[in-house]
Amino acid sequence: DQQVKQNSPSLSVQEGRISILNCDYTNSMFDYFLWYKKYPAEGPTFLISISSIKDKNEDGRFTVFLNKSAKHLSLHIVPSQPGDSAVYFCAASRGWNTDKLIFGTGTRLQVFP
Amino acid sequence: TAGITQAPTSQILAAGRSMTLRCTQDMRHNAMYWYRQDLGLGLRLIHYSNTAGTTGKGEVPDGYSVSRANTDDFPLTLASAVPSQTSVYFCASSPNLSPNNEQFFGPGTRLTVL
Numbered sequence: 001d002q003q004v005k006q007n008s009p010s011l012s013v014q015e016g017r018i019s020i021l022n023c024d025y026t027n028s029m030f031d032y033f034l035w036y037k038k039y040p041a042e043g044p045t046f047l048i049s050i051s052s053i054k055d056k057n058e059d060g061r062f063t064v065f066l067n068k069s070a071k072h073l074s075l076h077i078v079p080s081q082p083g084d085s086a087v088y089f090c091a092a093s094r095g096w097n098t099d100k101l102i103f104g105t106g107t108r109l110q111v112f113p
Numbered sequence: 114t115a116g117i118t119q120a121p122t123s124q125i126l127a128a129g130r131s132m133t134l135r136c137t138q139d140m141r142h143n144a145m146y147w148y149r150q151d152l153g154l155g156l157r158l159i160h161y162s163n164t165a166g167t168t169g170k171g172e173v174p175d176g177y178s179v180s181r182a183n184t185d186d187f188p189l190t191l192a193s194a195v196p197s198q199t200s201v202y203f204c205a206s207s208p209n210l211s212p213n214n215e216q217f218f219g220p221g222t223r224l225t226v227l
Contacts, residue, residue, distance in 0.1 A: 101216060
């Protein structure tokens with residue numbers, strides 16, 4: 001049973017446009033969410049996070065939105081750049097500073113010129 | 114700073130053989146983790162360790178064992194490999210009080226069991 005779902009395995013966006021990556025979760029006890037970015041042949045790297053007390057967190061070109069009632073979060077990248085081409089994983093946990101991160105299946109983003 | 118290193122980078126292993134995947138971190142993080150990444154399944158936690166001397170089972174622990182003799186090292190052992198253990202394995206670590214609750218990942222080990 002996949003508790004964290006990324007239903008779009010891939011996304012293709014033109015450079016300069018907005019990329020929107022979606023993530024849904026089923027466990028209402030999750031209250032901390034993270035996005036990781038992964039390039040080929042490298043480990044995932046942390047991108048941005050949000051706690052359930054917020055509905056938006058912004059860091060430069062990256063913004064994460066959280067809709068707790070819908071159990072849905074999204075990552076917006078504006079403007080998209082070719083270097084953003086990677087696989088993006090969302091992850092969720094119960095509580096901050098916990099050892100249990102549940103990852104989604106990932107979305108491969110391709111940004112083309 | 115090296116961060117997290119994993120060895121080997123890749124390995125082809127005959128079924129039934131044993132193997133230990135090595136993971137070392139130099140950040141003095143208390144917690145360490147082993148994940149496997151499979152297409153369509155994302156990253157799944159195999160085992161974890163909150164601090165030296167302790168370990169715990171993750172989501173998919175069967176067929177794997179770990180030890181945590183010190184803070185820096187967290188080896189993952191496959192006692193008798195099977196083809197379903199073909200995967201990319203990532204080691205990760207996290208400090209006790211990470212402001213973002215983030216984990217730091219190594220570059221991965223690609224394992225093929227034939």
